[in-house]
Amino acid sequence: MSADEVVIGIISAPGAATELSSVLADDLHAELSFHVPTVRWREAIVVDALVHPPSDDAALVDAARDRLLKEGWDLVVCVTDLPLQAHRRPVVAHASPLHGVALVCLPALGAVGLRRRTRDTVVGLVRTLLGDTADGDISGRVAGLGRRASQLGRNQQPGEDGGVMFTARVLSGNLRLLTGMIRANQPWRLAIGLSRALTAALATAVLALVTPDIWQLSAALGWIRLSAIGLGSLAGITIALIAGAGLWERTSHPAGRKQVTLFNLATTATVVLGVLFLYVALLLLALATSPILVPAQLLEEGIGHAVRAGDYVKLAWLTSSLATLGGALGAGLESDDVVRAAAYTYRQESPQSRPQE
Structure with missing residues (x-):
């Protein structure tokens, strides 16, 4: 390692990790x-998934080490969005001074304050790598970074490669891991991308709003039945999206089953949230337009009693539920790329090794 310049390669997985890499x-x-300050630091950013899921930290370390040797870097930090676990505990980070490789599991850092947590974790990992090298001069210069290592987590375990693995608690750590995976999937983008489903849903909503039978049905139904219809419509379009695009992951390897289970949980939650955004948008639109498209006098004649605010809410609710079911038909027309973006492993199939300036 040169004392004049230290080159740190930053390998980020496609997706949310890439968006954080330059920052x-x-x-x-x-x-x-x-x-x-006496060392000149240089960072090289590369977008590369390195491995195809399901995979573990050992495979990531090996792949990152190969990239380090190929590029001629001094150290390499791999920011991955794969959920890594050790003894049921989520792996937050892994430092291997022997290989000059550090891993950061982005989802294990949670969904809030991600930039700060990632920065502090990476700085602590680089300190660990430098502090364990044979170059005493470099090791002494980074002594001030020692406090960063404590920010990685209280649970430390020795790695198989002689490095240090930082893990989180079983319950809270896995919950944070799952929320981090959902954030990495960016469910709001799914809702925006469902253009054909939205078109079908809007057409169904307009048709339902101007149908007198729907007015009478909404007035006759209670809130429990309306809720059940709403949940059924959300489940219908969710199943249509997951089944139609083949988002459900399977594996024949016992070692990868836990990771695949997390993939499926994150993908399902992403689709549910994306569909929920669509449902809320339809509900708000129906609430805003129903008094215009269906005047109170006309609605009163249809339902047979004086119109109250709750009648418009029920009408908007039923309309949104029916429109969401109509959206399920449109979801079958969506391109696979749009829907597959909700699958957690989809980003790993993106073109790899795309250098960034």
Whole structure:
């Protein structure tokens, strides 16, 4: 390792990790330059999934090490969105000074304050890598970064490669891991991308609003039945999307079953949230337009009693539920790429090794 310049390769998985990589490089450079100003730090950013899921940290370390040797870097930090676990505990980070490789499991850091947590974790990992090298001069210069290592987590376990693995608690850590995976899937983008489903849903909503039979049905139904219809419509379009695009993951390898289970949970939650965004948008639209399309006098004649605010809410609710079911038909027309974006492993199939400036 050169004492004049230290090159740190940052390999980010396609998706949410890539969006953080350029910001992370700037933050990492500033932090290291502040604590060790006598060393010239340089960061090289590469987008590469490295492995195809399901996979474990050992495979990631090996792949990152190969990339380090190929590029001629001094150290490499791999920011992955794969859920890594050790003894049922989520792996937050893994530092292997022997290989010069550090791993950061982005979902294990949660969904809030992700930039700060990622920066602090990476700085602590780089400190661990440098502090365990044979170069005493470099090791002494990074002594001020020691406090960063404590921010990675209280649970530390020795890695198989002689490194250090930082894990989270079983219950809270797995919950944070799952929320981080859902955030990485960005469910709001799914809702925006369902253009054909939205078109079918809007057409169904307009037709339902101007149908007198729907007025009478909404007035006759109670809130429990309306809720059941709403949940049924959400389940219908969710199943249509997951089954139609083949989002459900399977594996024949026993070692990868836990990881695949997390993939399926994150994918299902992503689709549910995306559909829920669509449902709420339809509900708000129906609430805003129903008094215009269905005047109170006309609605009163249809339902046989004086119109109250609750009658419009019921009408909007039933209309939104029927429109969501209509959206399920449109969901079958969506391109696979749009829907597959909700699958957690889809990003791993993106073109790899795309350098960024």
